[in-house]
Amino acid sequence: MSLNRKIIITAAAGLLFGISSCKKFLDVNNNPNTSPTATVQTLLPAAELYVASTVGVDLQINGSIWGEFWTQSPNASQYRSLEQYAPGQDYFSTPWTNLYTAGENFYQLYNLADSQHKKQYKAISLAMKAYTFQLLTDAWGDVPYKQALKGAFADSNIVNPKYDSQRVVYRGILANLDSALKLINPSDNVHPTSDDLIYGGDMKKWRKFCYTLKLRIYMRMSKIDPVTAQAGVIALYADPNFVLIGPGDDAFIGFGASSSSKSPLYAEASSTTMGGIQNLVGSKTCIDQMNNNGDPRAYVFYEGTSASGGGSVVGVAQGDYATSVLSTAYSIPNVYVAGDANQTASGSAPVNLLTSWESYFLQAEVVARGWVGSSSGYTDDSLFWYGIKANFDYYSTGLNATYGAPATTSIFMDYMTGAMIGSPGTWTVYPTAGTLTQKIQFIITQKWFAMCGNQGFEAWCEQRRTGYPDFFVVSKNSLIGANYPRRFLYPTSESTRNVNFPGLAPITSKPWWDLY
DSSP: OOTTSOOOOOOOGGGGGGOOSSGGGSOTTOOTTTSTTOOHHHHHHHHHHHHHHIIIIIHHHHHHHHTTSEEEOTTOOTTHHHHTTOOOGGGGHHHHHHHHHHHHHHHHHHHHHHHTTOHHHHHHHHHHHHHHHHHHHHHHSSEEOTTTTOOSGGGTOOSSOOEEOHHHHHHHHHHHHHHHHHHOOTTOSOOOSTTOTTTTTOHHHHHHHHHHHHHHHHHHTTTTOHHHHHHHHHHHHHOTTOOOOOTTOOEEEOOOSSTTSOOHHHHHHTSTTTTTOOOEEEBHHHHHHHHHTTOTTHHHHBOOSSTTSOSOOOOBOTTOTTOSSOSSOOOOBOGGGTOOTTOGGGGGOOEEEEOHHHHHHHHHHHHHTTSSOGGGSSOHHHHHHHHHHHHHHHTHHHHHHHTTSOOHHHHHHHHHHTTTTTSOOGGGSOOTTSOHHHHHHHHHHHHHHHTTTTSHHHHHHHHHHHOOSOOOOOOTTOSSSSOOOOSOOOOHHHHHHOTTOOOOOOTTOOOTTOOO
16 A cells, blocks of 8 residues: 555535545545644545445445346446446445555554544544444455555654454454543544534533444454454353443434535546436345335335336346346446435435344344344344344434325335235345344345445445345356456455555455455
């Protein structure tokens, strides 16, 4: 990682919401972590927006295509290399650069906040640094960690950092979260307000964020290192301050439809470069499963095929972009997930980092594994139920608009009871008396449905970890045979400029925790 080659977001408050994964949206002349006028109030939102841009565009697109929520439109060509499972190294340069830039800003934020005795800023910087490095290591595997972010002369001038194993990175992430939790004090009057774009400086919610992220990390380790994972989970639940994200605690950055505050994915699609071309369409893999189960969220995550947005929700087979003329119309991602390139409402879709439904599904898996019992207060089947309900509640606006504004609870209950298709759908009847394998299959599959278009990268990570959903299909235009992508490729900047680069890993090479 050549840290002297940075793209830094402008710190000017009026431009903060103009960031996108496209380099043209970033100002290389205003580096908030080196500017003599840098403040904690400018470093924090700048770093958060770098993360939001990467999660909302690059990771969302890759995760949603390889996680089989979306596929390449037959009428466009932007993402064909993803569907071929053969993107080049440079395809991943922007997310790599942006995430390391975010990490550097969080690092400098910590140092500045430390010099000013602002503990709550320090806590948030550690929490978000942990989040950022989990994205990096889950996407690329081994990455620079211990020696990263130290390119400045005052920080050891390490411009060719060594790579660390995922196991080492994960240990570092957990240590950062532990340090953040020790610093968090909701009674501290010196804390962010509007400069914190995620929680507005609500340190109680940041505490929930840290604990929930730790739970995610331990569950990611559940197969590769179950002893450490289980011990970590048990310690979490024994912590007297332990509290997790629930409804109303979702960690996201909100956007608006105006030209200066558009959601990153919509900003990318509607930019002059992209020209408003609809490159993404709904995948048959997900849409068929949702239709077969009478899932009303199909009309929230996708648009119907009629001119008015109603009608059927129809998907395109994964990678079938060579189809020149389809026998029927097909659906595109809805505005609620920023997926319609020609509707300004897409600009208002948030970028989700950690959500209440993810939290409940993580808890359901913990209980199903028997790592915690009745002390958690919930059974695995009730947590499974709460996870689905939290997702329905989050998208209540879209559900009510589609179904004539009935109570969201009634829409949810219709889904769970199978009222829309005459009997409960396959994935709504939790196997309470089933095996652990069956329970995890249902938990992860419903988590996958809930993350459709809104946490695409996380859904893809969980599919790699667990093997669920198990109904994925290989892209019709795969160039690697009957295989699936398992990681991002290291960018060219690393292979050509970092003397400690360990060598290219093929796209089929699995990360540390991927045993399927």
